[in-house]
Amino acid sequence: MKAAVLVFPGSNREGDVAQAIELVTGRRPQMVWHGDGDFEKTDLIVVPGGFSYGDYLRCGAMAAQSPVMAEVKRRAQQGVPVLAICNGFQIATEAGLLPGVLMRNAQLKFVCHDVHLKVETSQSLFTNRYQTGQVIRVPVAHAEGNYFADADTLKRLEDRGQVAFRYCAPDGTVDGSGNPNGSIDNIAGIFNEAKTVMGLMPHPENAVEPMFGGCDGRALFEGLVDALT
Amino acid sequence: MTRIPVKLPNEPNLSPQIIAEHGLSEEEYQRVLAIMGREPTLVELGLFSAMWSEHCSYKSSKVWLRKLPTKAPWVIQGPGENAGVIDIGDGQAAIFKMESHNHPSYIEPYQGAATGVGGILRDVFTMGARPIANLNALRFGEPSHPKTRHLVSGVVAGIGGYGNCMGIPTVGGETNFHAAYNGNILVNAMTVGIARTDRIFYAAAAGVGNPLVYVGSKTGRDGIHGATMASAEFSDDSEEKRPTVQVGDPFVEKLLLEACLELMATDAIVAIQDMGAAGLTSSSFEMAAKGGLGVEVELDRVPMRESGMTPYELMLSESQERMLIVLKPGREEQARAIFEKWELDFAVIGHLTDSQRMVLRWHGDVVGDIPIPPLVTEAPVYERPWTLTPLPPALDPRSVPLPRDWRASLIALMSCPDLASKAWIWRQYDHLIMGNTAIRPQDGDAAVMRVPGGGHKGLAMTSDCTPRYVQAHPETGGRQAVAEAWRNITAVGARPLAVTDNMNFGNPQKPEIMGQFAGAIMGMADACNALDFPVVSGNVSLYNETEGRPILPTPTIGAVGVIDNIAHSVGSRITQAGLGVVLIGETRGWLGQSLFLRELHGREEGAPPPVDLAAERTNGDFVRSQIAMGRVAACHDLSDGGLLVALAEMCISGGTGAEVAQPAGNAVPSHAFFYGEDQARYLIASGSADDVIEAAHAACVPAVLLGYSGGPLLVVKDLLSLPLGDIKTAHESWLPQYMSAAE
Numbered sequence: 020m021k022a023a024v025l026v027f028p029g030s031n032r033e034g035d036v037a038q039a040i041e042l043v044t045g046r047r048p049q050m051v052w053h054g055d056g057d058f059e060k061t062d063l064i065v066v067p068g069g070f071s072y073g074d075y076l077r078c079g080a081m082a083a084q085s086p087v088m089a090e091v092k093r094r095a096q097q098g099v100p101v102l103a104i105c106n107g108f109q110i111a112t113e114a115g116l117l118p119g120v121l122m123r124n125a126q127l128k129f130v131c132h133d134v135h136l137k138v139e140t141s142q143s144l145f146t147n148r149y150q151t152g153q154v155i156r157v158p159v160a161h162a163e164g165n166y167f168a169d170a171d172t173l174k175r176l177e178d179r180g181q182v183a184f185r186y187c188a189p190d191g192t193v194d195g196s197g198n199p200n201g202s203i204d205n206i207a208g209i210f211n212e213a214k215t216v217m218g219l220m221p222h223p224e225n226a227v228e229p230m231f232g233g234c235d236g237r238a239l240f241e242g243l244v245d246a247l248t
Numbered sequence: 249m250t251r252i253p254v255k256l257p258n259e260p261n262l263s264p265q266i267i268a269e270h271g272l273s274e275e276e277y278q279r280v281l282a283i284m285g286r287e288p289t290l291v292e293l294g295l296f297s298a299m300w301s302e303h304c305s306y307k308s309s310k311v312w313l314r315k316l317p318t319k320a321p322w323v324i325q326g327p328g329e330n331a332g333v334i335d336i337g338d339g340q341a342a343i344f345k346m347e348s349h350n351h352p353s354y355i356e357p358y359q360g361a362a363t364g365v366g367g368i369l370r371d372v373f374t375m376g377a378r379p380i381a382n383l384n385a386l387r388f389g390e391p392s393h394p395k396t397r398h399l400v401s402g403v404v405a406g407i408g409g410y411g412n413c414m415g416i417p418t419v420g421g422e423t424n425f426h427a428a429y430n431g432n433i434l435v436n437a438m439t440v441g442i443a444r445t446d447r448i449f450y451a452a453a454a455g456v457g458n459p460l461v462y463v464g465s466k467t468g469r470d471g472i473h474g475a476t477m478a479s480a481e482f483s484d485d486s487e488e489k490r491p492t493v494q495v496g497d498p499f500v501e502k503l504l505l506e507a508c509l510e511l512m513a514t515d516a517i518v519a520i521q522d523m524g525a526a527g528l529t530s531s532s533f534e535m536a537a538k539g540g541l542g543v544e545v546e547l548d549r550v551p552m553r554e555s556g557m558t559p560y561e562l563m564l565s566e567s568q569e570r571m572l573i574v575l576k577p578g579r580e581e582q583a584r585a586i587f588e589k590w591e592l593d594f595a596v597i598g599h600l601t602d603s604q605r606m607v608l609r610w611h612g613d614v615v616g617d618i619p620i621p622p623l624v625t626e627a628p629v630y631e632r633p634w635t636l637t638p639l640p641p642a643l644d645p646r647s648v649p650l651p652r653d654w655r656a657s658l659i660a661l662m663s664c665p666d667l668a669s670k671a672w673i674w675r676q677y678d679h680l681i682m683g684n685t686a687i688r689p690q691d692g693d694a695a696v697m698r699v700p701g702g703g704h705k706g707l708a709m710t711s712d713c714t715p716r717y718v719q720a721h722p723e724t725g726g727r728q729a730v731a732e733a734w735r736n737i738t739a740v741g742a743r744p745l746a747v748t749d750n751m752n753f754g755n756p757q758k759p760e761i762m763g764q765f766a767g768a769i770m771g772m773a774d775a776c777n778a779l780d781f782p783v784v785s786g787n788v789s790l791y792n793e794t795e796g797r798p799i800l801p802t803p804t805i806g807a808v809g810v811i812d813n814i815a816h817s818v819g820s821r822i823t824q825a826g827l828g829v830v831l832i833g834e835t836r837g838w839l840g841q842s843l844f845l846r847e848l849h850g851r852e853e854g855a856p857p858p859v860d861l862a863a864e865r866t867n868g869d870f871v872r873s874q875i876a877m878g879r880v881a882a883c884h885d886l887s888d889g890g891l892l893v894a895l896a897e898m899c900i901s902g903g904t905g906a907e908v909a910q911p912a913g914n915a916v917p918s919h920a921f922f923y924g925e926d927q928a929r930y931l932i933a934s935g936s937a938d939d940v941i942e943a944a945h946a947a948c949v950p951a952v953l954l955g956y957s958g959g960p961l962l963v964v965k966d967l968l969s970l971p972l973g974d975i976k977t978a979h980e981s982w983l984p985q986y987m988s989a990a991e
Contacts, residue, residue: 029413031413031414032415034683035682070415072499130675131679132675162412231684232685
């Protein structure tokens with residue numbers, strides 16, 4: 020699997036995701052500077068976490084307008100898979116690759132800790148190494164991760180199986196206790212309609228080694244390798 | 249050649265009032281006149297004021313700081329540079345320092361704390377290191393003080409806001425509350441970075457004619473005279489000093505970090521220095537002084553945020569996220585391309601000369617011309633009078649009543665502000681970014697981070713000080729702060745290597761305060777010498793007083809150690825049943841200055857626990873050896889709250905109970921045994937407790953089995969039995985409840 024990781028001014032988890040990809044593929048992904056309108060052909064595009072443009076204006080709003088995102092949208096339309104994590108998820112919603120918005124956390128504070136996620140479907144490029152209904156533990160680290168969409172959009176997401184992960188309690192119960200930011204219906208991650216684009220707030224890339232946060236995020240990257248190699 | 253500078257339009261004549269406002273004493277101003285041979289211009293006066301401020305010159309503390317040991321075979325750079333540098337093997341260096349931002353954080357907590365983090369990060373990456381971790385030591389006033397909530401909320405948000413955006417994990421620290429900090433909080437921020445030992449950058453300028461380059465943010469009017477403010481006592485109108493607080497932009501600093509590291513990967517740089525306190529003044533001055541050269545600066549070329557700025561403002565602004573670089577000749581365009589890629593300002597603002605003078609030009613005219621060497625050699629150095637604090641009499645534990653309700657006593661301690669969980673704070677900090685955090689906050693005595701590019705190697709880091717001990721007896725308190733930091737590094741299995749100190753004290757012109765400073769230094773020097781734990785960097789913050797009331801003397805110690813194989817590090821969580829709980833070290837039952845005495849009896853009395861440095865060394869080396877042999881599942885040093893608090897912390901964090909007893913025949917009163925704060929002690933949980941105890945006896949280290957882990961309760965034979973959930977709830981709910989009461 021050949022992967023490309025975008026780098027915007029203010030990106031800061033591009034190294035983490037590059038490290039995770041290198042761990043499962045043995046190959047360093049290409050790092051693509053935001054100002055470059057074009058980049059090598061690739062099997063996967065990653066929009067990483069961070070504070071692109073300092074999160075000024077709205078999180079992700081400025082990055083969504085950068086030259087490289089025009090190219091990402093073009094390739095996404097051609098079916099190239101896009102993994103958008105945290106600030107990447109915010110950028111993807113701003114760029115119209117995914118529906119909904121990410122608002123300020125309900126408690127108005129940055130949150131960093133492990134959360135539990137329920138895998139809503141194993142039927143995707145991104146989740147094929149998980150079981151549907153499996154509970155995994157990965158960290159979150161964000162101030163604006165409170166997912167919201169209008170009722171019609173939510174219904175469409177649910178009907179078409181576009182919810183990828185929900186926050187849950189350690190035993191898999193989906194209720195307020197496991198929700199770190201107030202996201203509607205505990206939504207932690209979603210797909211586009213074709214399930215070729217996935218956005219999520221948690222950081223699977225920070226859960227790929229037993230000594231450094233556990234291994235529950237690793238299957239996401241391994242699943243991508245299976246699907247895209 | 250001395251040029252008489254031109255006087256600018258609207259430049260006031262120097263009146264005694266203007267001189268006094270610059271914080272210069274009459275005697276100091278006479279020195280200025282002697283050095284200059286004429287009356288200085290306003291910008292020159294500003295320069296003297298900043299460079300001779302307590303903050304920049306260490307004039308009251310210098311004679312004492314010299315007593316600290318600063319050398320060891322692994323020390324590459326001791327105090328005097330932007331940060332300290334130690335060799336951690338494999339061609340890698342750890343670069344670290346701690347610095348205070350106390351006064352600004354009290355006036356404007358978010359920006360004050362944020363720019364404190366920004367400043368210490370720059371100190372570390374200026375030297376060529378990529379920062380891998382931040383820590384912070386915070387002291388607030390008593391919780392009932394009307395300002396405390398607001399200050400906690402703002403400081404924590406500011407630290408998180410800056411560090412999170414920079415993408416540097418904030419992995420450790422400490423937070424205390426005490427009425428002595430009501431009007432003067434402490435915000436001490438520490439950064440640890442990693443560099444190659446052959447790619448370390450220093451501030452000493454070299455090469456006459458080499459270009460002086462300004463990079464980063466534009467210069468605005470913020471923070472003018474911050475260094476002078478930080479060198480004066482507070483009065484009740486101190487909030488009116490808000491315009492002297494700088495405003496931070498972590499996004500720009502992130503760009504600056506990446507751009508600097510990119511330029512450092514080339515060989516274009518001769519010297520580099522961040523613009524911190526006293527901005528362009530101290531950075532340009534220090535670079536030239538360290539290189540024994542002169543410098544000519546064309547101030548009109550400095551990138552400016554607003555129009556109409558004067559040379560005085562440009563020289564003294566403390567606008568953040570700026571760096572000064574001396575480049576090799578002809579490398580300007582290579583460097584410019586990197587900074588423009590990162591959308592940062594880049595300007596050649598001057599060059600080095602052989603004149604040993606600092607010449608400031610403004611649209612061609614000379615507006616300042618100061619000889620550099622005398623400003624350093626003739627800077628005031630004070631041997632201020634000092635009176636040592638006498639050692640209070642030791643408190644007899646028998647004079648303190650036993651708890652009537654042991655359960656209530658443990659709950660009260662575990663939920664008191666100083667011991668309650670600080671998760672509400674560190675969960676607002678990204679402590680996981682970079683993917684190197686092996687021991688997270690609250691999971692061990694020190695944070696343990698993988699060293700990028702260092703194979704299996706890990707770095708352990710911590711910050712420690714027990715101000716009530718220092719207040720009671722500064723020498724003991726100074727020893728204890730160093731010893732506790734050394735223990736915390738040891739307790740995770742790492743070898744302690746070096747420290748950075750952040751000396752927070754009151755007004756040094758009072759002999760008793762100067763005596764606290766002197767005493768603390770003497771104690772620290774003893775401990776650093778005995779433990780081979782040199783001081784490689786530091787910062788002094790004096791005049792921490794409001795309306796004449798000083799803070800508790802607080803010499804915060806930041807420490808770093810190395811562990812060769814990070815897989816061998818241990819945390820403090822007891823996660824399995826059947827482990828032997830072993831107490832290492834001698835327990836005499838020292839209740840003087842203990843939290844038990846303060847929290848349950850409202851008494852802050854007695855001598856602090858004595859620190860036997862030989863025992864520290866022996867016991868610590870023993871514990872480290874047992875960890876290295878794989879015999880230790882969890883380890884916790886005993887400090888605030890004593891044995892039972894430590895055990896409770898180990899149990900609730902790991903979700904496993906324990907059943908222990910005071911050893912038969914031990915004559916120490918039970919409250920002094922379980923809550924006494926004797927030093928040089930550790931609690932370890934081990935699957936091979938017998939082997940540990942046998943080895944301890946062979947090494948002449950006191951060790952005794954107290955009981956075993958397991959079950960849902962914490963049980964102390966004959967004294968208490970408590971469900972872990974009850975302790976955990978009390979421990980974890982105090983701070984969130986306290987903070988939410990404001991919302």
